[in-house]
Amino acid sequence: xxxxxxAEELTAFLDGELSPxxxxxxxxxxxxxxxxxxxxxxxxxxxxxxRSHRRELEANPVTWRLVRDRIAAPRESSRLFHFAAPCxxxxxxxxxxxxxxxxxxxxxxRQVQRRNLEHYINQYIQDRxxxxxxxxxxxxxxxxxxxQNYRSSNPFAEFEYALTDNPFRLExx
Amino acid sequence: MxxxxxxxxxxxxxxxxxxxxxxxxxxxxxxxxxxxxEVYARKVLNYIYRMVNSREEAEDLAQETxxxxxxxxxxxxxxxxxxxxxxxxxxxxxxQQYRVRAPAASSIDSxxxxxxxxxxxxxxxxSPDGAFQSRELEDVVEGAIGDLPEKYREVFVLSALQGxxxxxxxxxxxxxxxxxxxxxxxxxxxxxxxxKDYLKVR
Numbered sequence: 001x002x003x004x005x006x007a008e009e010l011t012a013f014l015d016g017e018l019s020p021x022x023x024x025x026x027x028x029x030x031x032x033x034x035x036x037x038x039x040x041x042x043x044x045x046x047x048x049x050x051r052s053h054r055r056e057l058e059a060n061p062v063t064w065r066l067v068r069d070r071i072a073a074p075r076e077s078s079r080l081f082h083f084a085a086p087c088x089x090x091x092x093x094x095x096x097x098x099x100x101x102x103x104x105x106x107x108x109x110r111q112v113q114r115r116n117l118e119h120y121i122n123q124y125i126q127d128r129x130x131x132x133x134x135x136x137x138x139x140x141x142x143x144x145x146x147x148q149n150y151r152s153s154n155p156f157a158e159f160e161y162a163l164t165d166n167p168f169r170l171e172x173x
Numbered sequence: 174m175x176x177x178x179x180x181x182x183x184x185x186x187x188x189x190x191x192x193x194x195x196x197x198x199x200x201x202x203x204x205x206x207x208x209x210x211e212v213y214a215r216k217v218l219n220y221i222y223r224m225v226n227s228r229e230e231a232e233d234l235a236q237e238t239x240x241x242x243x244x245x246x247x248x249x250x251x252x253x254x255x256x257x258x259x260x261x262x263x264x265x266x267x268x269q270q271y272r273v274r275a276p277a278a279s280s281i282d283s284x285x286x287x288x289x290x291x292x293x294x295x296x297x298x299x300s301p302d303g304a305f306q307s308r309e310l311e312d313v314v315e316g317a318i319g320d321l322p323e324k325y326r327e328v329f330v331l332s333a334l335q336g337x338x339x340x341x342x343x344x345x346x347x348x349x350x351x352x353x354x355x356x357x358x359x360x361x362x363x364x365x366x367x368x369k370d371y372l373k374v375r
Contacts, residue, residue: 007358008354008355008358011354011357011358011361012339012354012358015332015339015357017338017339017354042365042372043361043365045372045373046361046364046365046368046369046372047333047361049310049314049368049371049372050314050317050318050333050334050364050368051333051334053307053310053311053313053314054311054314054315054318054334055311055314055315056215056219057215057218057219057222057228057231058215059214059215059218059235060232063214063218063232063235063236063239064207064210064214066236067210067236067239067240067243068203068207070236070240071203071206071240071243071244
């Protein structure tokens with residue numbers, strides 16, 4: 001018999017943790033094995049000694065009163081807002097109203113911003129597409145009159161010609 | 174040999190009665206919860222005491238445990254698993270506050286003139302002649318339990334002292350049944366080694 005393996009089973013047997021079949025197997029082994037039989041008696045006596053000589057605390061009667069009082073008392077977080085308890089519904093409504101107003105205000109502000117931007121873009125497009133009310137000014141008689149259509153579509157055309165004919169322009173070495 | 178903790182929930186209450194009390198306590202019946210408390214107060218207190226080694230801290234944590242148990246009772250789906258659920262809550266409190274800390278010594282007001290905690294001994298029927306030897310034996314037993322590594326001490330206390338089944342202990346500590354079985358066996362061997370001189374069968 002493998003008594004090393006049975007050793008662990010003996011503890012479970014002692015604690016009533018084995019199935020009826022396993023218990024029967026251990027019983028039949030015990031009847032044939034003096035070592036395991038002795039081991040079981042020793043474990044049983046040690047368990048009995050521990051049970052009879054351990055020190056046990058008695059529950060303090062005050063503990064139940066403390067437990068009961070704490071269960072009955074409102075929670076700490078509720079106590080913090082105890083002053084607001086009677087008008088709790090009013091507070092909730094006011095909070096909801098404030099949140100709604102903030103959301104509406106934010107929405108309205110963004111709408112106005114968007115309208116302004118669209119207006120600005122449209123105005124810019126219209127300005128670019130409209131014919132210029134004044135003829136462009138050219139510096140220098142030898143410059144050919146530029147293309148009218150090109151100039152009207154390019155607001156920087158005048159500068160381009162003016163810079164080319166700049167009398168103060170530095171010559172490259 | 175019959176399995177433990179199947180029909181009896183503790184001192185003076187069978188399992189059916191316990192489950193009925195739990196149902197009532199879930200509906201807010203404080204009287205029923207008081208009855209449950211009476212059954213488990215001592216067990217939980219002593220389990221925590223064995224883990225933290227301080228009476229005051231054990232009482233504080235037991236109080237926290239029973240307040241939390243009442244508040245969370247509604248989340249317990251299977252009333253038959255109340256006992257391991259209760260001990261698991263107690264265990265969580267122990268580990269939350271004391272996991273990284275060494276076991277504290279008992280405070281001075283709970284220690285008698287010999288330096289022992291003022292707690293009751295399970296065996297009250299000792300003869301006066303054997304009082305000295307009995308006290309010595311109590312010290313040996315307490316030392317044997319207290320010196321066990323935490324992992325073994327926990328399962329030993331739940332099994333040998335509180336009478337929980339291996340499966341309940343496995344549920345409480347969150348380990349496999351085989352692992353719990355092995356640890357209980359090793360703990361029993363170690364405790365027996367420490368008290369060997371006092372055994373008739375060595």
